[in-house]
Amino acid sequence: MTRTDPDSCPGVLRLHQAADGPLARVRVPGGRLSPEQLHALAAAAVDLGDGNIELTSRGNVQFRQVRDAATLTDRLTEAGLLPSATHERVRNVVASPLSGRLGGWTDVHPLVPALDEGLRAHPRLAELPGRVLFTLDDGRGDVSGLGGDFGVHALDENTYALLLAGKDSGVRVPAAEAVDLMLAAAHGFLELRDGQWRLHEIPDGGARLTDHLLATRSGLDASAQPLELAVHEDIPIGWLNQDDERVALGAGVRLGSLPARTAEFIAAVERPVFVTPWRSLVITDLDEWAAEQVVRVLAPMGLIFDANSSWLLVSACAGMPGCAKSLTDVRADATEAVDSGRVVPTGAPQFARERLDAEDVVAVGRQHWSGCGRRCGRPKGSVTDVVAGVDGYRIVPAE
Ligand code: SF4
Structure with a gap:
């Protein structure tokens, strides 16, 4: 390159x-x-x-x-x-x-x-x-x-x-x-x-x-x-x-x-x-x-x-309003997911999903929330992606 x-x-x-x-x-x-x-x-x-x-x-x-x-x-x-x-x-x-x-x-x-x-x-x-x-x-x-x-x-x-x-x-x-x-x-x-x-x-x-x-x-x-x-x-x-x-x-x-x-x-x-x-x-x-x-x-x-805190499983990019490319306020959505118990500790299987409203996102284990497909700040290793798109969130399970 x-x-x-x-x-x-x-x-x-x-x-x-x-x-x-x-x-x-x-x-x-x-x-x-x-x-x-x-x-x-x-x-x-x-x-x-x-x-x-x-x-x-x-x-x-x-x-x-x-x-x-x-x-x-x-x-x-x-x-x-x-x-x-x-x-x-x-x-x-x-x-x-x-x-x-x-x-x-x-x-x-x-x-x-x-x-x-x-x-x-x-x-x-x-x-x-x-x-x-x-x-x-x-x-x-x-x-x-x-x-x-x-x-x-x-x-x-x-x-x-x-x-x-x-x-x-x-x-x-x-x-x-x-x-x-x-x-x-x-x-x-x-x-x-x-x-x-x-x-x-x-x-x-x-x-x-x-x-x-x-x-x-x-x-x-x-x-x-x-x-x-x-x-x-x-x-x-x-x-x-x-x-x-x-x-x-x-x-x-x-x-x-x-x-x-x-x-x-x-x-x-x-x-x-x-x-x-x-x-x-x-x-x-x-x-x-x-x-x-x-x-x-x-x-x-x-x-x-x-x-064992769920907070340790979650990271997020800057999102809206910090990033002009962001489609939503991912940090607020990730915070809401933690506070409402939708961040599931490791153990349960993670399935790919798409077109989800923020309140319907339930993700398992280490997860990174992104306001667009660039996924800035994504940690290395096995991480599930929660990515905002024009038609809602997409969950991409960790490999
Ligand atoms: S992943 Fe997209 S929305 Fe998030 S900081 Fe990077 S460019 Fe901005």
């Missing part, structure tokens, strides 16, 4: 003109937010946006209906959330959210600032399309299945597999060289691309980039047996005991839209928070008493700590 148009991914310095007003996307490498940064985001959502912080499938955040882009830029810069004007849109880095706290072979989070700084240090890497994605998986397999362009996947405490276009390249690399190799891969992609936005859009892109790396860097080989990478569907929700006897809380966010007031409460807990690529949060490093208080206060505000 050769593209002739530049990618149109929004940033803070390049807003997207959505149907409901300007939209700004803020990159959050590794999803990590300090309490001060979360506070700054919440304040910006109230003062300059629609009052909500939207979580994206890359662990970034965005504001809708932005009123004053210059002030937003100043505030985010002051909060350390906009460290580069030239590279802001290429800082798409997801990392295993629980890494270093529980599970996994190693802690990948220290690699995130190193990768981010390395990206920003190379002027040429500002030419990367805003759609590229870096993944850092600590071996548990939660983010390697997201189909990143360049990634590393821990095999033990000191060895990573290099992933290209979402697949194992067969290259193995010591931890100390992992960031450098991902940056080299990003440079190699720029050499190979002919307008493509993603590595997988280049015919044999992963294999060609592997060959490029083998030819340009000494000491590499690609002879390892490739890993099979699966999409991870168990998102961290609820009470999670960290290895250091503290507690992390996984919190689902309804349709990925976090009200600023809820964000303020989370920021007041004064602990690191991770935005996950599943449009949820992980609040970390709590003692048991604090964790109990967080659940007691924030569950009634709508955060989801129950892994």
